[in-house]
Amino acid sequence: MKWKEWFSKRAADLRFAASRRIYTCDGCGKEIFDGPETRLCADCAAEIPRSLPACPKCGRKGLSQGLCLDCKRTPPRFVRGFSPFSYRGLAARMLNRFKNGERHLAWFFGGEMAATLENATGRGEITVPEEGILIASVPASEERKRARGYDQAAELAEVLSRLTGAERKQVLTMTRRTQPQKSLTAEARRKNAEGAYRAIKGSCAGRTVLLVDDLMTTGATADACTRALYKAGAAAVYFLSAAAVPERAVFFGAD
DSSP: OOHHHHHHHTHHHHHHHHHTTTTBOTTTOOBOOSOSSOOSOHHHHHHSOBOOSBOTTTOOBOSSSSOOHHHHHSOOSSSOEEOSEESSHHHHHHHHHHHTTOTTHHHHHHHHHHHHHHHHHHTTSSOOOTTOEEEEEOOOOHHHHHHHSSOHHHHHHHHHHHHHOOEEOOOEEESSOOOOGGGSOHHHHHHHHTTOEEEOTTSSTTOEEEEEEEEESSSHHHHHHHHHHHHTTOSEEEEEEEEEOOTTOOOOSOO
16 A cells, blocks of 8 residues: 555544544643644644754754754664654653653654654655555663553554554564663763664565654664664665754753
8 A cells, every 4th residue: 555545544543543632732731622633732833843954864953954963974874864843842841741651642743753754755755665664663671661661662653553554563672781871972872772672583674664763862772773674684764753852952861
């Protein structure tokens, strides 16, 4: 099934997802009555920061048009990255809520990610083969899943699969525990993530893979996962996160 048909096929799912919190804004809790697709009030919709202008390689908000400095220095292995939001202000607060118990926000971020994906496909920034895209998520450690009660990247991947009709498969696993990324420098993050992920042999051979995560900071984790996917035979890997830390932002959160 072709990509545009996937979105039409899953329109009912989108309406169902939106209706889960039809009467209150996901950002501030204010009553809203112009749903069911609307999930933010007018004030929050105007306030939430978008990733524009976006780096044409990693998708983070750049300081200017063109490649960000990080991609000029060390381009990521994925073909292109995308993100609807810049990790600051309301977007950062909402993503932190999602990561810390407010599981329903997967529908808000997943819907925005689906729209970003549809727009990128329409602009020819993603090449979708006839068999479609395979959605995979960055795996969380068992310790982090137990602490939260869920895997936030997997939640986003499931929503994307429902909204787009794309196949969802958990092809990535962690091969070892990593240190918490929040206290590490960019170079230390890359070393910490390198070799920590493996894709199941034959699980994505010849497929175009969409790698999904909640947040991109330096991109070290996404890059390590991309390497594992290519090693397992993926034909192309794209990356989509709910939010991305903007270029040159000072940040001490998890990758």
